[in-house]
Amino acid sequence: MRKRFFLTTLLIAMLLLACAPETTPGDATVNELAELVQQNPNNPQHRFDFGMAFLNSEAPDYALAAEQFLRAAQLDPTWAAAHYNAGVCLTEDSKYPEATESFQTALALDPGDAKAWNNLGVVYNLYNRFAEARDAFAQATVLDPSYYEAFFNLGFAYEKLRMMPEAIESYETAIPLRPEVDLAYTNVARLYHFAGLYETAIERLMVADGLTPNNPEVLYDLYKNHAALGHLSEAEQYYEAAVSIDPRYAEIHITQEQTISADQLEAGN
Secondary structure (H helix, E strand, C coil), X not given: CCCCCEEEEEECCCEEEEEECCCCCCHHHHHHHHHHHHHCCCCHHHHHHHHHHHHHCCCCCHHHHHHHHHHHHHHCCCCHHHHHHHHHHHHHCCCHHHHHHHHHHHHHHCCCCHHHHHHHHHHHHHCCCHHHHHHHHHHHHHHCCCCXXXXXXXXXXXXXXXXXXXXXXXXXXXXXXXXXXXHHHHHHHHHHHHCCCHHHHHHHHHHHHHHCCCCHHHHHHHHHHHHHCCCHHXXXXXXXXXXXXXXXXXXXXXXXXXXXXXXXXXXXX
16 A cells, blocks of 8 residues: 655744654665665655655655655656655755645645645745745645644744734634644734733633643743733733743843833834
8 A cells, every 4th residue: 555654744933844654664674675676676666665664764864765755756757645755855854945846746646635735835834935835724724624734834824924813713723623732722822912812812821821731931921911911910920930940031021121112212212
């Protein structure tokens, strides 16, 4: 059976990539497949399996895996999964134009692949093509309305395009799809804060705090929203809790206060 190697993405303050292979063959598998490839160099299945073996190694070799997937795709140009997996590996190897081409080819062969649309959006985001990323993520959500990552990533792309109501809607759509994951709660809470909806932001942050207790970022955001509402006692408690876990938040606080003061001074002039 032809297996795929899926690329899962989550976007927070920056874009992160993670891969989840279906199996984890050991070095013996790599050696066995190397012999098969040597004996049958024009067999696309052997090339594909060889690429999977490099990915499933304890220390994945994305460059060698990409080489094998690209060779499999060259031998069988209609094999969408070979192009797709090449795109995954090329993305991990920071070869974004080549990854874009591989995902586009995979989608030309299988336009109904939601994960390929999502990963194409990931690559567009990596080199700041946010409008194209938005369109790719949106297509993924149409194809799979239960696709948490696609809705989350769509929210991120909307943020980059300064389309905040649409970003909020995307994050809110993502939340019930995977309510056990805190990221959509924290991202949408940040947007609610910017919109002056501090109580709504606190509601979302309290859920995130329950999911990942003692997260200093969440605690610091709770401090900011309570402070904005004039809840000084609660704000102080959350601030002290955040700093006790990660003292860098004291420096962040000072920097933010200095920025606010500078902005106020400039506005006064």
